[in-house]
Amino acid sequence: MKRKKIILDNIIFVLAPIVFIIIWQFACNYQWVNTRILPSPKEVFDALRDLLATNKFQQHLIASVRRVALGFAFGATAGVLMGFLTGISRTIDDFVGAAFSVLRSIPTIGLMPLLILFYGIGEESKLVVIGLGTFWSVLLNTQQGISSTDIKLLEVGKMLEKNKLTVILKIVLPAALPSMFTGMRLGLSNAWKSVVAAEMIASVRGIGYMISYAREMFQTDVMFVGLFTLGIIGLALDILLLQLQKKLVFWG
Amino acid sequence: MSEKISDNQIEIHHVSKQFRIDGKKIDILNDIDLQFKKGEFISIVGASGCGKSTLLRMISGLETVEEGDIFVGGARVNRPSLKTGMVYQESRLFPWFNVTENIEFGVSKNNKELSDKKVRRKLTAELIEFVGLKGFEKAFPKQLSGGMQQRVSIARGLINNPEVLLLDEPFGALDAITKINMQNEILRIWESEKKTMVMVTHDIDEAVYLGDKVIVLSSRPGSVRKIINVNLPRERDRNSPEFAAVRSKIYKEFFKDAKIKEPEYYI
Numbered sequence: 001m002k003r004k005k006i007i008l009d010n011i012i013f014v015l016a017p018i019v020f021i022i023i024w025q026f027a028c029n030y031q032w033v034n035t036r037i038l039p040s041p042k043e044v045f046d047a048l049r050d051l052l053a054t055n056k057f058q059q060h061l062i063a064s065v066r067r068v069a070l071g072f073a074f075g076a077t078a079g080v081l082m083g084f085l086t087g088i089s090r091t092i093d094d095f096v097g098a099a100f101s102v103l104r105s106i107p108t109i110g111l112m113p114l115l116i117l118f119y120g121i122g123e124e125s126k127l128v129v130i131g132l133g134t135f136w137s138v139l140l141n142t143q144q145g146i147s148s149t150d151i152k153l154l155e156v157g158k159m160l161e162k163n164k165l166t167v168i169l170k171i172v173l174p175a176a177l178p179s180m181f182t183g184m185r186l187g188l189s190n191a192w193k194s195v196v197a198a199e200m201i202a203s204v205r206g207i208g209y210m211i212s213y214a215r216e217m218f219q220t221d222v223m224f225v226g227l228f229t230l231g232i233i234g235l236a237l238d239i240l241l242l243q244l245q246k247k248l249v250f251w252g
Numbered sequence: 253m254s255e256k257i258s259d260n261q262i263e264i265h266h267v268s269k270q271f272r273i274d275g276k277k278i279d280i281l282n283d284i285d286l287q288f289k290k291g292e293f294i295s296i297v298g299a300s301g302c303g304k305s306t307l308l309r310m311i312s313g314l315e316t317v318e319e320g321d322i323f324v325g326g327a328r329v330n331r332p333s334l335k336t337g338m339v340y341q342e343s344r345l346f347p348w349f350n351v352t353e354n355i356e357f358g359v360s361k362n363n364k365e366l367s368d369k370k371v372r373r374k375l376t377a378e379l380i381e382f383v384g385l386k387g388f389e390k391a392f393p394k395q396l397s398g399g400m401q402q403r404v405s406i407a408r409g410l411i412n413n414p415e416v417l418l419l420d421e422p423f424g425a426l427d428a429i430t431k432i433n434m435q436n437e438i439l440r441i442w443e444s445e446k447k448t449m450v451m452v453t454h455d456i457d458e459a460v461y462l463g464d465k466v467i468v469l470s471s472r473p474g475s476v477r478k479i480i481n482v483n484l485p486r487e488r489d490r491n492s493p494e495f496a497a498v499r500s501k502i503y504k505e506f507f508k509d510a511k512i513k514e515p516e517y518y519i
Contacts, residue, residue, distance in 0.1 A: 152340070152342065152344050153344060153346065155314060155344075156340075156344050156346075158314060158332060159312060159313075159314060159332045159338050160332075160357065160358055160359075160360060161332055161333070161334075161360045161361060161362060162361070163361065170346070170357070171346065174346070174348040250348075250392075251347040251348045251392055251393075251394060252347075
């Protein structure tokens with residue numbers, strides 16, 4: 001009975017999008033919708049094939065992924081380090097706490113015009129936006145993870161006369177790891193969203209630019225290629241991190 | 253006060269303790285004065301909140317001693333040391349360490365004998381066998397039953413070869429059958445290692461079964477109400493009339509103020 005239910009669930013999971021695409025195709029074929037605004041699945045697929053053939057899609061995708069990878073790496077590293085420093089030292093937390101609270105509330109994409117003034121429209125401004133998008137969620141979740149370390153385990157460390165470094169590396173760090181991963185997953189999702197926004201504002205390459213340029217050219221099919229790409233890559237990145245988490249946080 | 257006072261393993265001299273909660277002073281322990289001999293098994297019983305765990309934590313050095321003095325092996329206690337090992341009610345194992353790593357983590361940095369990795373490994377393996385966990389060296393805590401986790405915790409408490417092993421309601425979270433097994437297990441360890449053991453419990457049956465002496469604490473602020481010597485040969489029969497007599501004596505002390513009738517069944 002239970003097995004049957006699982007199989008049925010899986011079938012529905014795969015079948016539902018296929019049915020959706022078929023209905024969409026029919027809707028376009030029979031002109032139930034305005035095909036100038038909503039391209040048919042076939043047109044979207046053809047657009048993707050053309051973009052792949054001219055290598056344009058690959059260039060845009062690589063540009064975006066590269067920015068996200070770099071920005072995320074910087075942001076996550078800074079977030080973990082800063083999260084640990086503020087989580088461990090009361091003084092450092094007090095010192096940066098107020099400033100962080102204000103800065104955190106600024107939507108990172110709102111900084112884009114200022115960053116363009118600072119860095120021009122080159123890579124730096126985008127990396128800073130992506131890095132910040134990652135930084136805040138990694139920072140907050142790292143702090144949260146550290147402060148939620150089981151006091152009872154810390155007491156064991158005290159009883160066993162462990163020095164501070166051992167306590168941090170062997171007790172606090174593993175205890176905070178699940179939260180840090182939550183932060184990184186949110187951060188990566190933010191990074192992916194920020195890169196698109198940043199590319200729409202100022203760029204000549206990237207999936208965000210591709211979508212924004214397609215709007216100017218009224219190529220709705222290309223826009224859909226871009227949007228689906230964003231969704232699928234975003235999901236793939238999240239799954240990747242989730243798998244890494246399962247590997248590293250094996251006791252959870 | 254001089255370092256060496258007597259041959260007693262643990263000396264507790266007029267110890268009182270207060271906690272500050274919301275600015276209010278609350279008396280936890282009042283003028284505790286006790287001496288435990290080397291190799292004794294001491295049970296401390298008392299109602300919940302009587303400060304028995306606090307007393308144990310003060311002996312371990314985790315809690316500060318402000319009024320009075322506590323000596324372990326002749327030295328005044330002011331912080332945790334190699335001389336005392338501790339086993340908690342919740343096994344308090346690190347979920348990210350396997351059995352071997354958890355036990356090895358118990359090695360104090362001040363333990364010169366175990367600074368060599370090979371020696372440490374060998375002793376850990378021996379301890380794992382000693383507590384009956386051979387074959388589970390690489391298992392993680394979540395893969396172990398409650399009783400097995402507690403065995404790991406006991407092995408960790410023993411690795412520095414402490415003079416004193418403190419047990420804070422060690423079997424309180426186990427089911428009845430596992431509890432009896434573990435009580436016999438700790439007796440076996442006590443008999444073969446000849447350590448002084450101090451166990452806090454609220455299980456009177458357990459206190460009598462294991463202890464040479466049972467210290468009955470009054471409710472808050474905890475003070476020594478009675479010290480009962482259990483002069484019964486081991487292995488003790490929980491159903492013998494002699495056992496029942498001691499148990500009954502403790503029950504009477506326990507419920508002196510409250511008019512609660514002694515229950516007919518135990519465990």
